[in-house]
Amino acid sequence: MKGTIYRMLLLLCLALLAAWPVSAVFADSPAPAKLDLTAPSSGSVGDRLSLKALVSSATGEPMPGVVVVFKVSTSFMNTEDSVELGRATTDKQGVAAMTYVPHSSGDLSISASLSGDVKPAVKSASSVVKILEGPQQYDSEQIGVSVPGLGPWFLAVVMGGIWFVFLWAMAQLRQIFRDGQHSAAQKRTSRLENRHV
């Protein structure tokens, strides 16, 4: 009996020894445990907002190489949902960053969460940014390719050319009318002359 207990203790020790390197690996790469989101408290429509998420372990060490998903809450006709703004991977400092340009004013509820099925689950972080009306339209007023010398005048010239042909056709109609009148008058004259003869 005693021998059996010793053998079991020995096996347990061997099992612990075997498990030691695994736990050592776990100790080297701890699981992400904390997520903090940093966003400005306010901004204006068209501003570039800098969104940063810090991923750290339970002991507070930064976690590099973790993919963070940034989302914004939306509501449409009583349907609540969130739209993904973008994804970023954390650097050596455990920071994942992206910029976002708000298109409308109001309170913007931004959240950050870890991508994939992370265990144990990490609570997502959120922040509300107050967006004010911007000084101007957020869209850039200068878009497209600017071709020197090309503008609405080109459209006007093309249309003008076509309409000129239309007007010219109308002038030709007038001339056809006159030709007909001239021809009818000639016929009348020759008929009168024939009668006199």
Place this chain on the structure above:
Amino acid sequence: MEAVKPVVDFEDRLEERAFSPLSHISAKYALLVAVLLVFIGLGVYAYQTQFREGLVVTGMRDRISWGLYVTMFVFFIGISMAGTLISAILRIAHAEWRLPITRMAEFVTVAALVIAPVFILLDMGQPTRLSNLFIFGRWQSPLTWDVFGLTTYLIGSAIYLYLALIPDLALCRDSKRLKSHPLKWLFKAFAVEWRGTHSQHHRLARTLGIFMIVIIPVAVSMHTVTSWIFAMTLREPWDSTMYAAYFVGGALYSGVGVLIILMAVLRKAFHLEEYFKLQHFKNLGYMLAAFSLIVMFFNVSEYVTEGFKLKGDMHLYLERMFVGPLAPYYWTYALSGMVLPALLVAIPATRRSIGFIVLAALLANIGMWIERYLIVVGGLSLPLQPYHPAIYSPTWVEWSLMAAGIAGFILLITLIVKIVPAVAVWEMLEHRKPKPVEEPVEELEQTRQPGLRVKLGSPFPEKPTPPVDGGRK
């Protein structure tokens, strides 16, 4: 009552056939007009409902804001291609077989261009919103280009139709058959003193010659701009550089189809069998088959490249179209709207029958209507937000207004063929007559307008006359 004289020669027979529909209104004609008016009346009632209640009575909502109305607009713009362009191309190509059909093609264009913008007004809800196009219109917008393009094409097509009508209006004015016609004053006023002199012929030929060259790019640009309304919008399914070519090809396809159908109807109704022969149907059938192959090519080219890359939401769009809820529409369009019409014309046994060629034309037009529906509704149904694809079900208001639009189009053509001859009588007579003796050069020079000396070939091909002496000299 005037005794009916026996019709002996070609000229008399042609005039009799062309002018007799103008001189009386049959019971069948009156019944057809009445039926069409019933449909238009239903449309007026539907519009009254929409005017009173707003666009909420339609199936259109914020996500699918273009439905049957815009589909019909694109469809009518498409068939308007039939006339002026086909007529102009065939005139330039001196295709002599075109002579009896050009007039009808021009009717189709004008009627379709009158009806098409009505659907834009319907889509706007309140018609007063039309003014926004001018108040807030921007040069950079394809919608503004479309307004200019449509107006120019409509006016140009109407002038083109009228120019080619002048000698026939003069024939109507001078015809003994139409001596007591109530619209005699109209013929006289619009015949602009046409006496058939050489200088008038020369002037008309030159004007038509220049006009037919100008109207082709106008027609092509009209369809191009209509396609750009879609292609220049940031939506994945419309994001295509070949949309303009696709629209022009599709427009020619459906346009030829409508022309074949109209030709068959008028042939039967006005007993024009002598002028609309099987060969005319075959020739137009060949054009139909050729355009169907072009449309097929565009389909393959577009979907293979898009399907290979699967950029953005194209995966969802193509899945919905090929195997999803839009699949019945797409495959009906592809098989019975493109493949079957081409086969009906390609197979000699079916090609020999006017009925089969008309069936091919009918299928082509049903197919092209579905294709327009898929472009408009299928494209808009794809969500821009993370929601499910949108659903659209047209209401009775939209179906009624669509039926009224089709009835209006048919009614316009029905009325036109009762006012002016459905075939270009003077061109057909001109074609058979020996070449007129040339007037002295001095006289021609006098009649020519100073400053514009464009010399073009006559658009009226003349048949070489056999020498009187049998060619012995």
